[in-house]
Amino acid sequence: MNRTSCVAALLLAYTPICVAQKHSLRTETALKADAPEKKSKLAAEIETVLAEPAVARAHWGIKVTEMDGKPIYSLNEGQLFQPASNTKMFTTATALAVLGSQATFTTRVVTRGTFSSPGKLAGDVVLVGAGDANLSGRQIPYVSPALRPKVVPGQEPPLGPPALRYLEDMADQVAKTGLKVINGDVVGDDTLYPWEPYPQDWSIDDAVWGYGAPVSALTISDNQLKLTVAPGTAPGAPASVMIDPIAPYYTADTTALTTGPARSGDHVQIDRATGSKVLRIYGSIAVDARPDEEEIAIHDPAEYAAAALKAMLESRGILVTGVARAKHRVATDARGFLLASHEPIPAMEWTRTYAPATPATACINDCGSRTETVLAQHVSPPLIEDMVVTNKVSQNLHAEMFLHNAGAAVLNDGSTVNGARVVRAFLTSRAGIDPDDFVFFDGSGLSGHDLVAPRATARLLQFVTTQPWFAGWKRTLPIGGEDGSLVERFGATSLKDRVFAKTGTLGEARALSGYIECASGKTVIFSIMDSAHTPGSSADRIAMDKIVGLIGAAE
Structure with missing residues (x-):
């Protein structure tokens, strides 16, 4: 046998062994790579819930963290979902940071014209809206259902304050000034905001109903x-x-x-x-x-307010020769919403709060060429008390007004897009949220264009815990089994009074995000969102509550 044949024989003899060894190594490596990481008990339990036939076809996103942001569990955390009323958490946190918890808004009744003789005005009486959301019969501060008077079976519940009580009060103030004749109109002025009653992608079906009421700086x-x-x-x-x-x-x-x-x-x-x-x-x-x-x-709130005030003045013996009408300011920003809302605010100061804007038409001392006299006014409750109402009962209109008021205070223009700019600036430059993890077209979540990743919501919930106003803001969240939109959820479980969270429902999308005081004594942050669930079904809500229960028991 020559040398070449010897080498060939040796190769033939050893090749099967080498191939077998290499195959064994590859198989072991592949098994290690393909084998899933060992699931936590919580992950396995959540997976079981989401595998139930009634909810398996929906798209789910979940993020759970400790209070310092340390991850506990996630599922599709970076994907975008319709947040629905979870949007209100982003809006209210921004407004609280920008305006401060004790900010108030002053609605005024002013004259615009001259007095031809005592008690006789040649000109208009103007009701000037300043962004007060609570010119109503609503009880402020918010009262938990458990503390409200009990309704006696068979009897009608007690009537609350009249819806137009503050307008009546201002009409009384006007009458006490001695005004007897208005040779002009009664005007409802909502020009603090441009007249943009409906944000982009609000459903036309909603415009009839109270939850889809148009946005106006003069809200009654x-x-x-x-x-x-x-x-x-x-x-x-x-x-x-x-x-x-x-x-x-x-x-x-x-x-x-x-x-x-x-x-x-x-x-x-x-x-x-x-x-x-x-x-x-x-x-x-x-x-x-x-x-x-x-x-x-109400189709046109400023016009309605003017008509109501005119009737009240007339009932108090004041002659009005003109009509009731609205004064609106048309929007002039022609840029696309996404482009304009993403424009940075370089001079934003996060170490201060901004005073609510005063409507330009309500001059008091320096009126220039106009002659105006303040006849009456009403000061709103502190901002934080309205926020409690807004988040507890998920009041869409009030959330929109927070958005507009923030834009008016910071950018001197209360447009929808300027409010969205302020929210984006707060979330990205202050709260450290990825700018690609959210987009908002309104302040309430009623727009179908709103999108948020669960990790962005969890990050917001973690960030606000570091702020001096956190305790006040947390007080605005519904409490499981106790009040607001969670009054009928978690009440029969060990989580009663231990879930502080904002709900959200829009079409086939649902969300629940907030804090859980767990059985271990530890508090954790969670955000659960789903979309494309079966229409008309509440199975996803039931599954969501089960998941909250699992988180509370596990941590």
Whole structure:
């Protein structure tokens, strides 16, 4: 055998062994790479919940951290979801940081003209909106359901304060000045904000209802009316309609509304054509049914406020020769919303709070060429008390006004886009949130364009714990089984009074984010979001609550 043959023989003899060894090493490496990391008990339990058929088809995102931000569990944490009313947490935190907890807003009634003789005005009386969300009958501060007067079975609940009480008070102040004749108009002025009643992608279906009320710097009674439909005395008889507060504004068309037979149910429908002041109320309500109560949005709040004030002044013996009308300011920013809202605010000072903007039309001392006199005014409750209401009951309009007021204070223009600029500046430059992890088109979350990653929400919740105003802000969050939008959730579990979180629901999207005081005594941060769940189903909410329970028990 020659040398070459010998080498060949040796190679043949050893090759199978070497190949076998290499194959063994590759297999071991592949097994190590392909084997999933050992799941925590919490991860396995959450996975089981999300595998349930009723929720498995939805898209889920979850982020759980310790209070210092240390990760505990995550699922699709960087993907974008519709936050719905979780948006209010970002808006209220920004407004609190910018304006301060004790900021107030002063609504004024001023004259614009001259007095031709004592008590006789040649000009207009103007109600100037300053961004006060609480010119209403709402009780401030917020009272937890457990502390409210008990309703006696069979009796009607006690009536709250009149919806227009503060407007009535200002009308009294005007009457006490001795004003007798207004040779001009009564004007509702909401020019502190440009007239942008509906942010981008608010559904046209929402515009009829109170939760979709238009945004205005002159807001009266949450810019909504209470409409009550009651059955007549017998089937076929006309049903009755009552609008509260009563003011000359909407006309009700009830020609297609009737009383139905006993036990036929409530089939009342309400619609209003865009821009119309006619409410079409149709369908039927059973003769034995309870009255149907609905909250109807006021189409033009400033015009409504002017009409209501005019009627009040006239009832106090003041002659008004003109009409009630609104004064709006049209938007002039022609840039695209995304471009404008992402524009940095280089001079933003985070070491100070900004005073709420004063409407330019309400001059007091230096009026230039105009002659104006303040006849009446009303000062709002402190900002923090309104925030408690806003987050507890998820009040959309108030959240929008926080957004506009922040823009007005910082940038001297209360437009939607300027409010969004301030929120973005706060979240990116102050709270350290990735600018690609969120986009907001409004302040309430009613816009379908709003998107947020769960990790951005968790980061916000972690950041605010480091701020001196954290205790006040946390007080605004609903408490599980206790109040707000969580009053009927977690009440029958060990988590009652231990979950502090903001809810969110919009179409087929849902969110719940906040803090859990766990069984271990430790508090953790969580954000759970889902989208594309089955329409009309609450299975995702049930699954969400189960996951919160698992987090609370595990940590």
